[in-house]
Amino acid sequence: MLSREQVYHVIDTVTAAATGYATKVLIQGSANALTRFANSEIHQNVFEDITTVTITVTEGKRASQISTNSYDDDGLRIAVREAIANLAFLPEGVEQPALVNAPAEMVADNFNAELDRQYDVFSRARKVKQCIELLEPDYKAFGTLAYNNSQFAFGNSTGIKRYARINSVSFSALVAHSDGGSGFASITSAEVQGFDVTGAFAKAYEKAKLNKNPEDIAPGAYTVILEPQAVGDLMAYMSYIGFSAKSAQDRMSFLTGKLGEKVFDERVTIVDDYTNHNTMSLPFDFEGSPRQVVPIIEKGCAVSLVHDLASAMKDGTVSTGHSVNMPKMGGIPCNLIVAGGEQTLEEIIAHTTHGVLVTRFHYMNPVNPREAQLTALTRDGFFRIENGKIVAAVKNMRFTESMLNAFNNVEAISRDRQRTAFFFGNYYVPAMKITGFHFTGKASM
Amino acid sequence: MKQHMLAVLDLLKQHKVDYADIRINDIHEEHISTENMKVQNLSTSHTRGFGVRVYLDGSMGFAASQDFDKMAEIALTALEIAKASRIAQQQPVILSPKHVVEDHYSTPILIDPFTVSKREKLDLLFAAEKIMREAIPTLFKTEGSMDFRREEKSFADTEGSFITQTLFESGGGMVAVAAGKADMQRRTFPNSFRGNFATAGYEFVLGLGLGENAERVAKEAAALLEAEACPSGVFDVVIDSSQLTLQIHESIGHPIELDRVLGYEAGYAGTSFLHPSMQGFKYGSEHVNVVADATVPGGLGTFGYDDEGVAAQRVPIITKGLFQNFVSSRDTAATIGAISNGTARADSWNRPPIVRMTNINLLPGTFELDDLIAGIEVGLLFSANKSWSIDDRRVNFQFACEIAYEIKHGRLTGKIYKNPIYTGITPEFWNSCDGVANEKHWRMFGTPNCGKGQPGQVAHVGHGSSPARFRNVKVGVADVK
Numbered sequence: 001m002l003s004r005e006q007v008y009h010v011i012d013t014v015t016a017a018a019t020g021y022a023t024k025v026l027i028q029g030s031a032n033a034l035t036r037f038a039n040s041e042i043h044q045n046v047f048e049d050i051t052t053v054t055i056t057v058t059e060g061k062r063a064s065q066i067s068t069n070s071y072d073d074d075g076l077r078i079a080v081r082e083a084i085a086n087l088a089f090l091p092e093g094v095e096q097p098a099l100v101n102a103p104a105e106m107v108a109d110n111f112n113a114e115l116d117r118q119y120d121v122f123s124r125a126r127k128v129k130q131c132i133e134l135l136e137p138d139y140k141a142f143g144t145l146a147y148n149n150s151q152f153a154f155g156n157s158t159g160i161k162r163y164a165r166i167n168s169v170s171f172s173a174l175v176a177h178s179d180g181g182s183g184f185a186s187i188t189s190a191e192v193q194g195f196d197v198t199g200a201f202a203k204a205y206e207k208a209k210l211n212k213n214p215e216d217i218a219p220g221a222y223t224v225i226l227e228p229q230a231v232g233d234l235m236a237y238m239s240y241i242g243f244s245a246k247s248a249q250d251r252m253s254f255l256t257g258k259l260g261e262k263v264f265d266e267r268v269t270i271v272d273d274y275t276n277h278n279t280m281s282l283p284f285d286f287e288g289s290p291r292q293v294v295p296i297i298e299k300g301c302a303v304s305l306v307h308d309l310a311s312a313m314k315d316g317t318v319s320t321g322h323s324v325n326m327p328k329m330g331g332i333p334c335n336l337i338v339a340g341g342e343q344t345l346e347e348i349i350a351h352t353t354h355g356v357l358v359t360r361f362h363y364m365n366p367v368n369p370r371e372a373q374l375t376a377l378t379r380d381g382f383f384r385i386e387n388g389k390i391v392a393a394v395k396n397m398r399f400t401e402s403m404l405n406a407f408n409n410v411e412a413i414s415r416d417r418q419r420t421a422f423f424f425g426n427y428y429v430p431a432m433k434i435t436g437f438h439f440t441g442k443a444s445m
Numbered sequence: 446m447k448q449h450m451l452a453v454l455d456l457l458k459q460h461k462v463d464y465a466d467i468r469i470n471d472i473h474e475e476h477i478s479t480e481n482m483k484v485q486n487l488s489t490s491h492t493r494g495f496g497v498r499v500y501l502d503g504s505m506g507f508a509a510s511q512d513f514d515k516m517a518e519i520a521l522t523a524l525e526i527a528k529a530s531r532i533a534q535q536q537p538v539i540l541s542p543k544h545v546v547e548d549h550y551s552t553p554i555l556i557d558p559f560t561v562s563k564r565e566k567l568d569l570l571f572a573a574e575k576i577m578r579e580a581i582p583t584l585f586k587t588e589g590s591m592d593f594r595r596e597e598k599s600f601a602d603t604e605g606s607f608i609t610q611t612l613f614e615s616g617g618g619m620v621a622v623a624a625g626k627a628d629m630q631r632r633t634f635p636n637s638f639r640g641n642f643a644t645a646g647y648e649f650v651l652g653l654g655l656g657e658n659a660e661r662v663a664k665e666a667a668a669l670l671e672a673e674a675c676p677s678g679v680f681d682v683v684i685d686s687s688q689l690t691l692q693i694h695e696s697i698g699h700p701i702e703l704d705r706v707l708g709y710e711a712g713y714a715g716t717s718f719l720h721p722s723m724q725g726f727k728y729g730s731e732h733v734n735v736v737a738d739a740t741v742p743g744g745l746g747t748f749g750y751d752d753e754g755v756a757a758q759r760v761p762i763i764t765k766g767l768f769q770n771f772v773s774s775r776d777t778a779a780t781i782g783a784i785s786n787g788t789a790r791a792d793s794w795n796r797p798p799i800v801r802m803t804n805i806n807l808l809p810g811t812f813e814l815d816d817l818i819a820g821i822e823v824g825l826l827f828s829a830n831k832s833w834s835i836d837d838r839r840v841n842f843q844f845a846c847e848i849a850y851e852i853k854h855g856r857l858t859g860k861i862y863k864n865p866i867y868t869g870i871t872p873e874f875w876n877s878c879d880g881v882a883n884e885k886h887w888r889m890f891g892t893p894n895c896g897k898g899q900p901g902q903v904a905h906v907g908h909g910s911s912p913a914r915f916r917n918v919k920v921g922v923a924d925v926k
Contacts, residue, residue: 033526034900038709041535045526046507046900048795049519050494065488069511079491086487089563093484121525125532132533142712144899174712182711219925251585251624327486328478362715362837367845368864370629375843377836379715398834398841398868400922440922441868443841445718 001029001151002051002071004109004163011155013073014055017080018157021087022058022099026286026325027051027071027153034146035124040132042125054325057083061092097309100288100319101158108164108283111149114192119147119169131173131201139208143173145197152424154288162284166190170421173201174380175208181393183207184359184380186229188421190280207359207381214393216442217384223355223411224437225348225385231338231429232420233361234374235270238403239333239422241369243272243296244322245305246330249314254372254404255302264407266300267341272322272333278419278428279335284321291321296333300408306331324423334425341413345431348412350388352433357383357390361399372403377443396443409435449513450601453497453520458603460524463500464540466602467516468752470494470794472594473559479570479589482578487563494794499523503537504530509795540775541784543755545605550749552613553742554646558593561647566591569655573619576659581667585624590639591617591650592893594905598752606754614745614905616642616891617650619659621666630669630863632847634662635890636687637829642891642905643743665848668861675849675865677921681824681914682867683817688846689807689910690890691830696871697728697735698805698906700839701762702788703771705800707780714897715837718871719768721781726768729875732913734808735763737772739787744804744907745891748790752798755787762805766876774800792902799898804889804907810881817880817914819855825920826850826857826912827865843868867920874915882911 002010007027014025029051036044053076054067064086068079124145132141147169154162170188185204189195226234238254240247247253255263272294274281283291287309295303307315308323311330322331349357359381367373377398384392414431421427450467457465471493478486494511497520506526510519570589577587594614601607618640622631635641635653643649684692700717704710719726739747739757748757753775761769771781774789777800789798818826832845849865851858869877889909896903 032900035529036712036899037533038711039535039707040533042530042533043505043538043709044507044797044799044899045505045530046509046797047522047526048509048900050509050511050795052492062484063487065486067488067490067492069492069494082489086489086563089567090484090487091567093487094480121529122532125529129533140708142708144712146899172712176708176711221926250622251629257626363834365832365834367832367843367866370627375832375834377834377841379837396836396841398836398843400843400866400925438922438925440925441841441843441919442870443836443838445840445870445872 001031001049001149007153007163008161010053010071010076011153011161013076014080015155015157017077018057018084021084021157023157024056024099024287025155026054029151031149033121034144035121035128036144037128038142040135040140042128045121055079055083057087058096059087061095062087062090063093063096064090097313099156099158100160104159105161106284106290110190111165111167112190115167115169116149118192127197130198134201134205135175138178139175139205141173141175145171152282154284154286156288160288162288164282166280168280169195171197171200173204175205177208177212181208181211181214182380183211188419188426210383210390211381211393214395217394219440221436221438223352223433223435225352225355225357225431225433227345227359227431228418228429229360229420230358231432232427233364233376234403235336235338235427235429236422237364237366237374238372239336241366242372243305243333244330245307245311245315248305249311252369254370255305258302259304261302262300263302263404264297264300265410267410267413268297268300268407269339270297271295271337272306272335273337274335276335276337276428279425281335281425285323286325287319287323289319289321289323294320294333306333332423334423336427338429340415340417340430342415343412344416345414348414348431348433349385349390352385353387355385356394357385367400373400374403375400397439398441398443399438400440401438406434406437411435446599447601447607449516453516454601454603456517457499457520457524462524462603463503464603465497465499466600467495467497468794469599471597472793475559475593477563477566477591479567479574481586482571482574484567492793496794496797497523498797499527500538501527502531504534505538506530507797538776539779541779543775543785546754547607549609551611552644554613556647558613558615558647559595573655573659576656577621577663580660580663584621584663584666586622588620592639600752600754602754608750608754610749612748613644613646614642615645615647615649616640616893617653617655619655619662621663623666623670625670628670630666632662632666632669633829634658637831637847638894642745642893644745644747645743669848669863672861672863675862675921677923679917680920681821681916682918683826683912683914685826685828685912686888686910687829687890688827688844689913690892690908691833691844693805693807693908693910694892695833695835696839696842696874697762698802700871701771702800703773703777706771707777710897713899718838718840723768727766727876728763728768728872729766730878731765732810732878732881733763733766733875735805736760736808737762737788737803737805739803741804741806741909744889745893746803746906751787751789752791753785753789755785758787760786772800772802774798790904792904796900796902799902801904802895802906804909806909807881809884809887809911812880812882814882814886814912817882817912818852818857820914821852821855824852825865826852827867840871842871865920866922867918869918877916877918878913879916880914882913886911
């Protein structure tokens with residue numbers, strides 16, 4: 001991985017080679033390691049060291065982009081020459097937004113040396129083994145223990161520079177009985193303290209033990225309690241299809257034309273907040289814009305959407321700093337905080353007469369984005385609740401539901417929240433109890 | 446470079462590895478997008494690096510870098526990772542045997558897409574967009590796209606194989622979007638998600654027929670905005686190749702991956718309802734014949750050798766409805782006492798090979814398309830995927846399509862429906878197939894976005910099919926109260 005001085009040299013080399021053009025340089029580097037286990041043994045164990053430089057050269061309404069991992073001076077100059085040469089082929093394209101020109105520099109070096117020391121490949125293998133040794137013979141462990149060490153840097157021909165470095169660990173565990181019942185848990189952190197691998201594994205194991213002899217239930221509308229991971233799954237897809245200004249400009253968003261209107265239950269408040277320590281975020285985006293805290297839903301009312309430079313220009317406003325260098329998608333909120341409620345998850349379960357509990361979802365996709373209609377299947381723990389208690393495991397089911405309905409039918413939100421991984425950050429979300437949630441099919445033969 | 450690779454492999458042999466390989470990938474890509482007759486994106490990318498995979502005492506380590514001066518160092522890193530893997534080992538990995546090969550393979554192409562000017566490519570997209578916009582001036586948006594890829598691969602292993610490959614991919618497509626105050630509908634050609642893709646040269650894009658189909662696509666997008674929502678109920682349906690592609694992908698392609706069957710993907714992508722003991726299982730009706738064919742010309746999953754140096758093959762998967770074989774890698778095949786059928790692929794130099802689909806093809810039947818439709822009293826014809834979802838064992842699928850065409854009394858009535866959804870249970874669905882159209886209607890589609898693995902990998906795979914008829918399919922979800 002390059003040093004800060006080295007990445008700044010890359011930026012300077014590119015902008016010097018492209019003198020006379022409006023030029024952007026994005027550098028993404030990672031030295032990531034992932035230990036993967038299945039059937040209670042490590043079966044894949046990998047490390048990668050990669051740095052990619054993405055150069056965008058603009059002249060008037062013409063822009064061309066090139067990415068390369070040849071970041072020596074010669075490689076960069078060749079890439080710049082190719083990007084400039086491509087401009088000659090282009091007719092005028094869409095209007096290009098002005099480059100970010102302030103502040104001159106932003107640096108967020110959050111590298112945690114202790115984390116780096118404690119999560120080398122042998123430590124990870126030993127922690128996985130410790131988990132596996134907790135299991136009775138009929139259970140097997142599956143999952144990953146990953147150490148990510150990443151850097152992001154940005155510069156442009158106005159002379160600004162951005163640099164961020166972050167390292168983190170993440171653990172996901174699925175424990176499965178030989179009969180098929182499984183449980184799941186995941187954690188992620190940028191700190192050693194509180195990152196409890198065996199504790200998370202024990203939760204997955206406990207849930208797997210509960211997930212025995214599943215029964216059938218009929219498709220229909222149910223009161224559902226979604227654990228935080230399941231809420232995080234929904235939020236991820238609502239972000240893709242609804243929370244970016246670009247999706248509204250494309251008339252794909254379920255919030256198209258609805259800013260200022262009440263769209264969800266008044267207990268629902270969602271803000272994209274990179275300053276919350278649970279989100280592990282970058283203070284700038286991939287266009288160099290300083291990231292802003294953006295309230296998206298306030299007490300059920302749609303208040304604002306996130307922008308990159310292009311969508312901001314179209315709406316006559318400024319970028320909120322949410323570019324992920326995917327212009328087709330515009331800005332994406334990567335640090336959603338969903339407001340918590342009054343009760344614990346256990347209390348919400350205890351106050352439920354009839355309902356079902358969902359651990360997480362599998363293979364979600366939008367069915368009709370304009371109506372925020374999503375579909376997915378339950379997995380790794382789906383349970384029936386009667387008179388305040390979990391009374392039975394249930395065979396996995398498919399839901400198909402409009403989130404405009406679901407988030408208007410919120411009956412309770414948990415006080416306790418969890419991090420769920422998303423893109424370059426985390427979400428921090430509670431559990432939710434929702435009435436009239438439609439399960440539309442069984443996932444069993 | 447070959448000598449350097451062999452020297453590093455010799456170094457690993459000195460450390461008594463069971464097996465090691467080195468793979469170098471040098472990948473160039475070009476992506477062009479137009480929107481409303483303007484260039485929305487023109488980007489190229491180049492990545493070059495190497496990955497070293499080591500098995501030591503039956504445990505795996507993999508390390509990758511773009512710094513070729515560090516190949517020996519990275520190889521020793523992979524060795525150390527393999528040593529760490531031994532800490533949590535239950536059964537040493539055994540690799541199934543393979544032939545030692547020295548060979549070169551190139552995708553047969555007529556026109557190198559990287560020699561065609563970007564201006565010419567843009568002109569082709571603009572021409573298609575222009576026809577769409579002239580046909581329906583009120584369209585909210587029109588789009589065009591092209592994507593090209595050239596990959597140079599070198600592979601060497603401690604068993605003595607040395608293989609080089611030059612693989613080309615080309616693809617393109619277009620979109621018409623109609624939007625009203627409360628709705629937005631889109632129609633794509635030749636398929637959704639950036640069109641169709643093949644291992645081929647620029648001649649493939651020239652043959653897509655973008656201009657010839659632009660007017661129809663635009664008119665259908667506009668008509669969908671005014672169309673009724675697709676009814677819910679149980680119907681006989683015909684599914685065309687553009688949608689069958691993803692149906693095959695999700696409900697046959699993934700369940701037959703042996704790594705999923707063995708639980709290697711259980712923590713993430715999921716497993717399979719299949720089990721090694723299920724050879725002969727009645728997967729579908731007698732009309733359902735499926736092969737995994739990495740040799741079919743032009744398929745997006747066509748190559749010379751997989752990333753373990755095993756030759757591309759055509760493997761029967763389902764014969765007259767009966768399940769025959771999984772797709773496998775060397776380690777997974779050995780687990781069931783079989784030999785790899787050559788489907789281990791990595792998406793770039795920084796990922797290890799895992800079991801991936803090649804071209805999972807539904808073989809043509811004997812029906813004319815008109816005869817399939819003629820056999821339906823009241824039903825629907827589905828086209829072009831809009832959304833997909835399937836459970837972690839690949840049992841319950843649900844697809845949304847761009848458009849459904851009404852069938853009544855054995856004929857297409859001309860009426861269309863928007864937002865069609867259908868859902869089912871994998872073996873029940875394939876057993877309800879009572880006819881597949883003949884080879885006249887057989888088409889291949891490339892799927893360039895198949896996600897799997899941790900860290901994530903995106904595979905490029907293909908699916909050939911003719912339209913097929915299915916009985917008593919559950920359509921829509923509005924009736925679930």
